[in-house]
Amino acid sequence: MTPLVLDTTAIKRATTPERVLTTVRDALIAHAHGRTTVPPPLHLQFPDADGDCHVKVGWVTDTPDFTVKIATGFYRNPAAGLPTNHGLVCVVSARTGQIRAILDDQGLLTAWRTAAAGALATHAMARPDAATLAVFGTGEQARLQVEWLAKLRPIDTVLVHGRSQDKTGSLCEAFNALGLDARPAMADEAAAADMVITTTPATGPVLQAGDVRAGAHVTGIGTDMPHKNELPPALFARAALIATDDHQQCLDHGDFGHAVRAGATTDTSDTPVGLLLERPVERPDDAITVADLTGVGALDAALASAVLAELAP
């Protein structure tokens, strides 16, 4: 039997942001309780072509499917008219080992689970009355994080901070088209919003800890390698509550790890974000809260499984 191959059109038809949010929430909770299997990824480098390949396996224990995700990045591709990133997600039955489907998703599931995790963490940890949202960065994640958080709570104002005036302007227009009141902002003004989400590939802090106001919440989703860094250690020192999506991963290559190594917090100061999604978070009104999200592989499996349940039940 030839494996089922599903493209982005089929995948988009099979799910909704609401379904993605529910699936990712459940998977983050499962991960917080140790009910996931995520072996360290395989990594292959192609120095002559300036390329690399990661192979990641993930499983939410006792669910029907696991996934093998192949993701490549070849950084000279644009010069040849090819996309930098390529890959696919292979969905395998955890009950029979049969390959159920190949999702030719162009990175869509990874983008969705990253956006859903950020929106869920921000919504759970921010004050119920928080109404201004700032986003650092102007890429796909900046757009998705804001859009999906807006599905979880009302947002009065969106402040967009980017390095490119054009891209910042375009993103604000896109938000306006969705009925959100969005405008460009300087870093200090953005950092002073009720809710802040950073979505950049920065290798040094994108905001100053002193600009973040008492009572605010900050979520960082861009730091996924040891040399990257978005949130300053001093912000973690000020935080009353720190959440991580995966303790060891955030320690190894998240902003949390930078803060621990800088002595701004201890390596036991974090709470699994999944635990904060189970029930309303108790937080003092004037506390600062921070979420450091580095990406959990088991979410790929949960999301791919949810897509397949819809398409090939």
Place this chain on the structure above:
Amino acid sequence: MTPLVLDTTAIKRATTPERVLTTVRDALIAHAHGRTTVPPPLHLQFPDADGDCHVKVGWVTDTPDFTVKIATGFYRNPAAGLPTNHGLVCVVSARTGQIRAILDDQGLLTAWRTAAAGALATHAMARPDAATLAVFGTGEQARLQVEWLAKLRPIDTVLVHGRSQDKTGSLCEAFNALGLDARPAMADEAAAADMVITTTPATGPVLQAGDVRAGAHVTGIGTDMPHKNELPPALFARAALIATDDHQQCLDHGDFGHAVRAGATTDTSDTPVGLLLERPVERPDDAITVADLTGVGALDAALASAVLAELAP
């Protein structure tokens, strides 16, 4: 662009045993010279379903493609009418990272490269005048190893040693149908052939070292996990030449490792089999030679690439 999916019919049409033998020979030589990249495999277990999954990546350096191979084994499947093993091979460009094709090969490429490596090693290491061939085991590899060695040199007699009389008989008939003179044999008679190939999942020696004759060659291809063992350590003690397809792998989980740990030989006594394929092997007429093959992941890449070169040049 939806990835190209090729099934076994297309794969079989795209190649010949001769082409597989040439490709595997070149890849074994490349591996012997360190021109391959084979990171340790990913491994996932599903104890409740008695299943496991291996993900293997391989690349022959400077060739156009690398492969990601997913292989599952779920040992309760036959009771549900499903095959135990499933998987696929994903072929990725090592120059652009684009997924070139998915080979839905039902394990065919792995079977072919295993058979080709065994036949090549046996032919290269056996005496030029060796004419009787014994095979231990009656499965797919027993059949392929003999068939392919017969393409490399004339074989007078094939002796088949198996545990099941029915399967042994059927395999002899299959060989007869190919024009080979084949008959069942007891273990001691089989072990005394000019060339011996063991292809079993045995967890203890399938032959006695004392039954192997001076001047004979023995190839073991069944031992691929630490608890498996086909060739007795005493055979390695008698061998004038020991070849391994991957030194570290054979030491970790091959018959060579059992022999080293038993003190029958030293961990530096082996020669990379690829080096023996480059030019005629010099061996005394009365020497015993042994090849321990555990399977090299880079061969998957070489073979998949060769198939694709034919189908999608």
